[in-house]
Amino acid sequence: xxxxxKYGSCLMREWGVNDFPPINGKxxxxxxCGVYVLIDKGEQxxxxxxxxxxxxxxxxxxxxxxxxxxxKPLNGIIDSKNKSVANLGLKMGFKDLGLFQCxxxxxxxxxxxxxx
Numbered sequence: 001x002x003x004x005x006k007y008g009s010c011l012m013r014e015w016g017v018n019d020f021p022p023i024n025g026k027x028x029x030x031x032x033c034g035v036y037v038l039i040d041k042g043e044q045x046x047x048x049x050x051x052x053x054x055x056x057x058x059x060x061x062x063x064x065x066x067x068x069x070x071x072k073p074l075n076g077i078i079d080s081k082n083k084s085v086a087n088l089g090l091k092m093g094f095k096d097l098g099l100f101q102c103x104x105x106x107x108x109x110x111x112x113x114x115x116x
Contacts, residue, residue: 003029011035015050017079021103023048034062044073044114059085063092073116077102080109089113 003011008027012020012035025039025046033055039046047066051059067074078085080099090096094113102110 001029003027003035005037008035008037012037012048012050015052017048017050020048020050030062030065031058033058036062036066038066038070040072041075044075045070046075046077048077059088060092063088067092067115073114076113076115078111078113080111086111086113089115 005022005024005027008029009020009022011029015035023037023039025037027035027037029035033052034049036047036049039048049059049062049066051062063076075097076085076089076094078089086096090113092115094115097112097114099109100112101108
């Protein structure tokens with residue numbers, strides 16, 4: 001379900017992505033326990049997401065749903081301190097492109113992982 005960016009960014013912060021700004025993109029609430037934003041960059045789409053505590057085991061299902069709907073290469077933007085999310089990405093077939101500066105990441109450094 002589409003949601004407003006202010007509501008989506010509030011959920012991001014509430015569910016563990018501290019200081020996440022209400023950035024422009026398409027915001028979605030997934031099954032009441034996941035929130036994500038897709039930022040269309042032309043030939044690829046950037047993805048930021050968060051899951052409600054107690055529902056993080058559903059992350060793989062949410063990412064599978066996102067992959068099925070995008071139709072373009074997908075860049076997962078993962079805070080450098082969140083190794084479990086990076087491991088999930090690797091298990092799902094994302095390729096690790098390395099660490100980059102990212103204003104939306106709580107540590108300001110993010111791991112970019114691409115699914116093609």
